Amino acid sequence: MTKPESKKGSAAAIDAPGRCGSAAAASANEQVNGAVEPGCPEPSPPVRARVMKQTSRESLHRRNTECEVYDDGTNTFFWRAHTVTVLFILTCALVYVTLLEETPQDTAYNTKRGIVASILVFLCFGVTQAKDGPFTRPHPAYWRFWLCVTVVYELFLIFILFQTVHDGRQFMKYIDPKLGVPLPERDYGGNCLIYDPGNSTDPFHNIWDKMDGFVPAHFLGWYIKTLMIRDWWMCMIISVMFEFLEYSLEHQLPNFSECWWDHWIMDVLVCNSLGIYCGMKTLAWLSMKPYQWQGLWNIPTYKGKIKRIAFQFTPYSWVKFEWKPASNLRRWLAVLGIIFMFLLAELNTFYLKFVLWMPPEHYLVLLRLVFFVNVGGVAMREIYDFMDHPKFHKKLGQQAWLVSTITVTEFLIVVKYDPNTIMLPIPFFITQCWLLGIFLIFIWTLWRFFIRDITLRYKETRRRKQEAPAADRDCSQGNGSTAPSGRSKLNGSSDALRHRKV
Numbered sequence: 001m002t003k004p005e006s007k008k009g010s011a012a013a014i015d016a017p018g019r020c021g022s023a024a025a026a027s028a029n030e031q032v033n034g035a036v037e038p039g040c041p042e043p044s045p046p047v048r049a050r051v052m053k054q055t056s057r058e059s060l061h062r063r064n065t066e067c068e069v070y071d072d073g074t075n076t077f078f079w080r081a082h083t084v085t086v087l088f089i090l091t092c093a094l095v096y097v098t099l100l101e102e103t104p105q106d107t108a109y110n111t112k113r114g115i116v117a118s119i120l121v122f123l124c125f126g127v128t129q130a131k132d133g134p135f136t137r138p139h140p141a142y143w144r145f146w147l148c149v150t151v152v153y154e155l156f157l158i159f160i161l162f163q164t165v166h167d168g169r170q171f172m173k174y175i176d177p178k179l180g181v182p183l184p185e186r187d188y189g190g191n192c193l194i195y196d197p198g199n200s201t202d203p204f205h206n207i208w209d210k211m212d213g214f215v216p217a218h219f220l221g222w223y224i225k226t227l228m229i230r231d232w233w234m235c236m237i238i239s240v241m242f243e244f245l246e247y248s249l250e251h252q253l254p255n256f257s258e259c260w261w262d263h264w265i266m267d268v269l270v271c272n273s274l275g276i277y278c279g280m281k282t283l284a285w286l287s288m289k290p291y292q293w294q295g296l297w298n299i300p301t302y303k304g305k306i307k308r309i310a311f312q313f314t315p316y317s318w319v320k321f322e323w324k325p326a327s328n329l330r331r332w333l334a335v336l337g338i339i340f341m342f343l344l345a346e347l348n349t350f351y352l353k354f355v356l357w358m359p360p361e362h363y364l365v366l367l368r369l370v371f372f373v374n375v376g377g378v379a380m381r382e383i384y385d386f387m388d389h390p391k392f393h394k395k396l397g398q399q400a401w402l403v404s405t406i407t408v409t410e411f412l413i414v415v416k417y418d419p420n421t422i423m424l425p426i427p428f429f430i431t432q433c434w435l436l437g438i439f440l441i442f443i444w445t446l447w448r449f450f451i452r453d454i455t456l457r458y459k460e461t462r463r464r465k466q467e468a469p470a471a472d473r474d475c476s477q478g479n480g481s482t483a484p485s486g487r488s489k490l491n492g493s494s495d496a497l498r499h500r501k502v
Contacts, residue, residue, distance in 0.1 A: 067291055069317045074295025081141070083128045090124050112174065123148050133399055134381045136316045146374045150402045153371065157409040160356075165417050169357055175364070183359050214360075217369075218271035224373050225342075226279025228380045230321035234335070235279070238342050239272040245343060248430045252421050255350055255360075286318045321384050329449040334387050336441075338380075341407055345372065348410040355417040372403075379403040 097117075104110060126148030127141045135143050160168050172179035226235050243263045250256035258267075293316070299305050325335040352358070353365055382397025415422055 066320075067287065067289075067318045069291040069293070071293040072295055072298065074298060076295060076297075078139070081128050086124055086128050090121065108174075119152055122152065126151075131398065133378050133397065134385065135378055138313045143378060146371075146378070147399055147402075149371065150375050150399065150406065154402060154406050154409065157406060157413060161409060161413050161416065168413075168417065172356060172358070176362070179356075179358060179362075182357050215266070215271060218267060219275040221369070222272045222275030223279045223282075225376075226276050227282065228377045230283055230380075231323055232276065232280055234323065234339065235276045236273075238339055239268055239276070241339070241343060242346055243268055245347065248426065248434065249347075251427065252424050253350055253354060255354070283320075286315060287320055289314070289318070291315075291317050319381070319384075321380075322388075323384075326448060329445075331387060332445065332449065334383070338383065341404060344411060345407045348407065348414065351414040351418075351422075352410055354421070355414050375399055375403055 123145060127145050130144040130147055132140050133143050133147065160171070163171060170180050222235065222239065225238075226232075229235055229238075246256040246258065246263065250258075294308065296305055296308055299308055323331065323335055325332045349365070349368070352368075353360060353362070358364055379397070379400040379402075382393075382400040385393045386396050386400070
């Protein structure tokens with residue numbers, strides 16, 4: 001929860017007695033206490049109105065983006081870290097393996113077991129000792145666990161990157177003996193007739209052939225992505241842009257070759273749009289839900305206890321993301337970077353399984369998606385905090401940093417393992433379309449954040465120059481005494497004349 005900024009502003013003005021603070025501090029002090037510090041000039045009405053407007057806008061922004069949370073502060077057994085308990089159990093397990101268990105005479109098995117044990121020890125350390133992130137439900141240890149998994153996955157990718165292409169592909173056999181064999185990619189193109197009159201038994205067979213397990217995966221994936229991004233237009237842009245990427249890269253991967261209605265009707269309009277719609281409805285419910293947390297043993301009824309256990313798997317509090325990409329150049333470039341990294345991570349899913357010879361339905365592909373589901377939400381929250389509150393978040397969050405590193409490392413593996421596929425020449429008309437799009441984005445950026453601002457500043461300067469002489473005339477005419485005439489300027493005032501006569 002955020003602290004009221006108006007109180008902090010008034011405190012800053014009160015704690016400086018005998019000094020004239022800024023106009024904003026004096027105005028805030030006047031709003032709270034009803035008087036300005038003695039000896040300080042009263043702020044002008046435009047300055048006071050501007051400060052009041054800014055204060056109300058900031059408070060309204062906080063009310064719109066962050067919910068109110070009530071927590072009785074009950075520290076239960078479940079909530080504590082139990083570092084000593086975890087250390088004792090881990091030590092007992094290592095003592096048992098060392099003294100009581102006979103080591104098998106199998107080098108490959110012992111190597112695998114040693115690597116898994118090393119990873120488990122690191123996970124135990126991270127779950128109990130790692131730095132907490134922005135999420136606390138269902139338990140901070142859950143998110144610390146995924147932070148450590150992120151580190152392990154990045155180290156695995158670095159190991160694969162430093163192998164030869166043959167050794168890297170054959171190393172996958174240690175994970176699953178069925179891997180390490182080239183697999184043919186399924187072509188989703190071919191006959192694109194929605195109604196096939198040549199097939200009298202099932203004329204809609206083309207539609208049923210496309211109804212595989214990836215249809216619900218599309219829906220579920222975009223539902224979760226909407227919960228991560230929390231913005232309708234960004235989700236729709238990423239959804240449409242990825243279909244354009246599939247059109248542009250189908251000469252490299254046969255998996256991208258799909259029928260037009262598969263691209264735009266099944267993917268964009270049905271699966272993606274439905275997932276985004278359900279995600280936005282969930283976001284609306286989460287933003288309106290009251291966040292009143294009470295200790296489990298403080299709830300008298302069993303129904304209340306069950307409801308409390310269920311709500312433990314919902315967020316502790318809720319922040320509405322307001323990206324505002326056109327507000328300034330920094331946010332605009334950050335939003336472009338987020339969209340680019342999202343699209344790159346999506347492409348890595350297809351290219352990695354292509355260069356490492358993994359079938360689309362393999363459990364490693366599914367585990368990677370589950371991994372990004374758990375770490376993506378934390379990364380997006382850290383990126384948003386870094387953009388929206390730079391005074392409190394002076395550096396990029398740890399999970400966001402790791403996810404960005406993983407995305408780049410995956411792309412480097414793709415480039416190293418199959419450069420021929422990546423370097424296949426893009427058709428000329430597709431290159432023209434992408435260059436035109438990049439040029440339009442550059443022109444709009446130049447106009448919005450440079451030319452438009454210069455024009456507005458020039459118009460504001462001209463307006464002030466035109467209003468200044470009129471304000472001077474109004475001031476001279478509105479005073480109780482008119483401006484001295486030419487004769488009085490030469491001869492002086494009447495009092496001065498009488499003084500000279502005396």
